[in-house]
Amino acid sequence: MTGPTLYYAPGACSLASHIALEEAGAPYETVRLNLQAGDQRGAAYLAINERGRVPALVEGAWVLTENSAILRHVARAHPDAGLWPENLRGQAIADEWLCWLSTNHHPTYAHIRRPGRYATDEDAFPGIQAKALDTYGDLCTMTEVRLSNGGWAVDGRYSVVDPYLLTFWTWAHGPACRFDMGERFPAWTAHARAMAERPAVRTVFAREGLDLPA
Ligand SMILES: N[C@@H](CCC(=O)N[C@@H](CS)C(=O)NCC(=O)O)C(=O)O
Numbered sequence: 001m002t003g004p005t006l007y008y009a010p011g012a013c014s015l016a017s018h019i020a021l022e023e024a025g026a027p028y029e030t031v032r033l034n035l036q037a038g039d040q041r042g043a044a045y046l047a048i049n050e051r052g053r054v055p056a057l058v059e060g061a062w063v064l065t066e067n068s069a070i071l072r073h074v075a076r077a078h079p080d081a082g083l084w085p086e087n088l089r090g091q092a093i094a095d096e097w098l099c100w101l102s103t104n105h106h107p108t109y110a111h112i113r114r115p116g117r118y119a120t121d122e123d124a125f126p127g128i129q130a131k132a133l134d135t136y137g138d139l140c141t142m143t144e145v146r147l148s149n150g151g152w153a154v155d156g157r158y159s160v161v162d163p164y165l166l167t168f169w170t171w172a173h174g175p176a177c178r179f180d181m182g183e184r185f186p187a188w189t190a191h192a193r194a195m196a197e198r199p200a201v202r203t204v205f206a207r208e209g210l211d212l213p214a
């Protein structure tokens with residue numbers, strides 16, 4: 001078996017699952033989708049993930065979607081890679097992080113990038129985007145507070161939470177938000193810079209054509 005196949009789009013939320021697979025150190029393959037071109041809504045991809053979103057992880061005839069599920073699955077499938085906390089409370093905190101990020105940061109950011117999901121009246125888009133930008137900043141502040149002790153997110157040990165955090169850092173830093181990350185979120189930025197030192201992160205950023213946090 002050649003390992004699972006990850007369907008991803010450069011710089012999208014699938015970045016977290018992509019890094020986790022690379023960190024796991026086992027064989028896997030990737031298929032790149034162009035979201036701007038609408039690949040996610042093409043018949044070929046809808047046959048894999050009828051929700052029309054990335055990421056999707058395919059193992060034979062089995063398909064798993066949702067970053068938080070894929071991250072947990074990859075970590076548990078490769079226990080030797082140490083990507084999931086060993087103790088019960090560490091696991092609970094890792095789950096807390098994955099839930100926090102997937103149910104707060106992700107949908108808030110979607111209001112900035114894809115306001116058409118939330119209103120049909122295009123005149124309403126700027127207001128939705130401006131409020132969502134504020135809210136995304138507030139969420140980033142709450143994340144910064146939790147990272148303020150420094151180091152990796154859970155118990156000071158690297159886990160799949162860390163690449164998920166990096167994904168939302170890149171979005172906050174990127175053209176849709178342009179937050180001054182070092183100034184507003186110094187602990188999270190130190191975390192992003194530490195991520196940028198990891199070989200797996202460098203490999204994945206190069207494959208996706210992204211700039212590493214500096
Ligand atoms: N709840 C899903 C959300 C996945 C999602 O929204 N992915 C975005 C990229 S970040 C996507 O595929 N968007 C394409 C579209 O909306 O057409 C997860 O956490 O994995």
